[in-house]
Amino acid sequence: MQKMAVEGMRSGMLMTFDTMNSVQEQMEKMWKTLLDQGGELQKEGEKVLADWLDNMRKGREEFRRNLEEGLRKMEDLLGQE
Numbered sequence: 909m910q911k912m913a914v915e916g917m918r919s920g921m922l923m924t925f926d927t928m929n930s931v932q933e934q935m936e937k938m939w940k941t942l943l944d945q946g947g948e949l950q951k952e953g954e955k956v957l958a959d960w961l962d963n964m965r966k967g968r969e970e971f972r973r974n975l976e977e978g979l980r981k982m983e984d985l986l987g988q989e
Contacts, residue, residue, distance in 0.1 A: 910986045918979050925972060932968070936961055 936957075943953045 911983065914979060914982050914986060921975055921979075925968075925975070929968065932964060 939957050943950055943957060946953055
């Protein structure tokens with residue numbers, strides 16, 4: 909029963925994570941389009957956007973790794989019972 913609960917949590921969190929990825933990718937496309945139409949601020953804006961997106965991707969990857977590690981540990985604990 910507890911393993912089913914963990915699997916449900918994993919499934920729900922991964923679906924949420926995938927949705928968050930999709931939203932972030934859409935925002936990235938929108939910002940790139942705005943910068944392409946921006947003219948003078950384009951170069952500086954592109955650098956700021958690239959740095960920001962890189963930080964967001966790193967944070968997202970770290971979050972996913974931590975989530976998977978935590979769920980794996982929970983499954984290990986439940987498997988010992």
